[in-house]
Amino acid sequence: MQINRSKKIGKTIDEIAEGDSLSLTESIEDSQLLIYLGLTNDANPLYIQHEYAQETEYQRPIVPSVMLMGIITSAISKHLPGPGSHVVNFSVNFIEAVYHYETLTFEFEVIKVDKMKDVVTISVVAVNAEESRVLDAVVMVQPPSKKESDEIG
Template identity: 45%
Template sequence: MILGKKRRVGRGIHDIKVGEKLKLTEKIEDRDLLLYLGLTNDPNPIYIQHDFASQTDVQKPIVPTLMLTGIITSAISKYLPGPGSYILGQHLDFPVPVYHYETVNILLEVTEVHVEDNQITIQVNATNESGKPTVIGFVTVAAPELKDQQLTSQSLDNF
């Protein structure tokens, strides 16, 4: 039981600086794809059927772009700026598909800090194992904004 235990909150707007970076490496595994398909009930055969995908321009099953967006969202929620932050808007392009079992390298970089609006802009650049761009764009994020920089478990009743 974790009653009364303090929880970390991400960094506030005054603690975030333009130029901060976060690098991630994610390998897309079968379990990740199956969880996504189960949660979204997305039956698109281009995600899981080799026979179908081989007849398309991508040639083999691809990773859903929403999964890639989820990896980016998770990194923002966990690290930059961290717990308590949330995405207000996004513009992401997916110029090259990501295939099953491929490793994706993601770079997030703070490009703007708007103290008065409590918002930051994070540039997103992801590449596949060959160095080709797989995700390009940006997200606008609300930084955590709490009176006390600690939460108790009572504040997190649903977790």
């Protein structure tokens, strides 16, 4: 598989500073849930069966935690540091359940730049439309290392 050669790579470690930030809003749609469930063969009734979920503390189907982690890693790959970066450590605390059709706002902030280890640490907080915190995470990322050609390929 050939990667588009005109795609620019993300920020290198020398281009990232503590305090760099990104805000991202995502809505959780049925199509995303069905793709995740199909790809993983995850048939947890808590994610898809309304009758089952009504008998739990959640009362309705919830979004799989791994999908929320995927939104975070995708934002890192696309935006901060961007294409060419690699997640090397991920710690997440799921505070509240996220339900189908919710809209979440994710706030990313670089909290540490370690040039010796070639890793940046990013803090992530996600809130729902009611401004309730649903998760927080700390992600260690190795930014792209080469900028000579300024392209992936």
